[in-house]
Amino acid sequence: MKITWILLLLTLLPGWADAAEKENMSRAQATFKPIPVHPPAIKGNKATKAKVDLGMKLFFDPRLSTSQLISCNTCHNVGLGGADLQETSVGHGWQKGPRNAPTVFNAVYNVAQFWDGRAKDLQTQAKGPVQASVEMNSNPELVVRTLKNIPGYPPLFEAAFPGSRDPVTFDNMAKAIEVFEATLVTPNAPFDRFLNGETGALNTREQAGLRIFIDKGCAACHGGINVGGAGYYPFGVREVPTAEVRPEADTGRFKVTNTASDKYVFRAPSLRNVAITQPYFHSGKVWSLRDAVVVMGSAQLGTTLNETEVNDTVAFLKSLTGKQPKVGYPLLPPSSDQTPHPQLK
């Protein structure tokens, strides 16, 4: 009977629903920002077509790894939401890395890179996995020697870094990858259209989830353009998650700053495309978005979300899946007799 009355009221007074949507929209607009359709400029690293094209080749080139099997795209698969669907990434020698690979999509809008923010930008980030022994296991000297001995690369570096006397460098590799990665943005999610003022872009359930997301406090850490990615917060501020979800040995940002208050502090991940980039958390131990929402409710908000609240929040989070970037698989310059051979050990 109650529902019938509400439906009747809504029919008689459609202005009420409209007003509620507008109010919800205004609150959202004060907390979040839509993803711009065009990729952002990088300070000190101008994106030219030559540089973006070079960065795309490097992003897909497994010869940046010593095995010549692992590329940036291995863990940041552009066909899979810019991530790898693994608990924690698998690298050189089938070693399992320490943390879940964050998506590369929209990463340019994060305040810093990696779960602990130890790289200030994508350029710095790009150099990490290339050298990590559990990831690509290479080093700057080998990378540069490899690239210089793939005859197609030096002219591409010259075109991307005109006027440079020695354009094939580890730094320039990272710069090219950075401007390519900056193109990997996912605008036009239903939530972006809502933020841009399109009524009806979110359905009733998604709007209810948005309200919960703001009212319960999720948006305090997950706000801004990336719905997260903008600041550092302790994981387990209200209730410590299980040791599986928050392994004791990984103290997060404490390892970067060596400051006691940074123990188990992580950069709040962006929730953009979260519905297609499972599993969740830095441990990658939670596979379902529902479960992840429940964990966040207890760990961060000290609350037990009820069934409807969880469902609505999940519905809202699904509205954060944007238009995925279309990437053409690049033709990579062929190896030559001088190119170093792969090393599997």
Add this chain to the structure above:
Amino acid sequence: MKITWILLLLTLLPGWADAAEKENMSRAQATFKPIPVHPPAIKGNKATKAKVDLGMKLFFDPRLSTSQLISCNTCHNVGLGGADLQETSVGHGWQKGPRNAPTVFNAVYNVAQFWDGRAKDLQTQAKGPVQASVEMNSNPELVVRTLKNIPGYPPLFEAAFPGSRDPVTFDNMAKAIEVFEATLVTPNAPFDRFLNGETGALNTREQAGLRIFIDKGCAACHGGINVGGAGYYPFGVREVPTAEVRPEADTGRFKVTNTASDKYVFRAPSLRNVAITQPYFHSGKVWSLRDAVVVMGSAQLGTTLNETEVNDTVAFLKSLTGKQPKVGYPLLPPSSDQTPHPQLK
């Protein structure tokens, strides 16, 4: 002095050079065929847009492997000439496979697939690596369960196999991959243009190499549309190669037919794009094309090619690099809560 005289004669009598090129062209046209610009039809497996698109997604989807890390493209990288630049391919658990990965490009024109021809077509081939424990390490049951539990796939299979009551099958996976792989052809190599009657498509050195290639007998095994790939021949017919290049334990086609005369018999590989798909032979132990030509001279022809002959042959082989296919990286349907998780063990 002699060279001066020849140059003088060539200047005075350009007709001679023209006639020589025409004769060379006629002989080539009798032995080889250009790669058609359009992909061939597959008997019993009609290529529709829906099926090719599905096949492309499956080709790039690492979820066909139990680790969810290895896709067809891992060993048949469309950015690297359709191969992987590895001695022998590396698969599940970082295991090294037994043989060098043949390129997928133009494979549709091979008489059969694998080095020993044990798969009669690409459809049969596609099922092999998916199940091989050293490659993708999966099985038909798990593949079908995975695909059925990635919500985006069933509708794509329905569109690709209309009217089928149960379209998501291991067979249909292979059929879709086959029609996609059939699009991976590389027409318009300089040699194709020469075969199509374009004078000057091959320079003097490349033409000299072509003459050697026919006169010395290379073309006897490496003829037809794929400059090879059409028949089975013993490796080491005149002189047994080193045990590194032809490992004793790998008896080739003998393992398929159990016939004594098939010991160390292999399908002659296609030499299309050979200059960009090193290393060479089923063992992958030879990295330079020069060295590979020398090995073939002694092993198959019982001859020691001189410096000029090797150089000219290599120049000719480089003219077999065709226009590489442009492939857009496909967006893969997202996993769901029901999708099986990756298994790394």
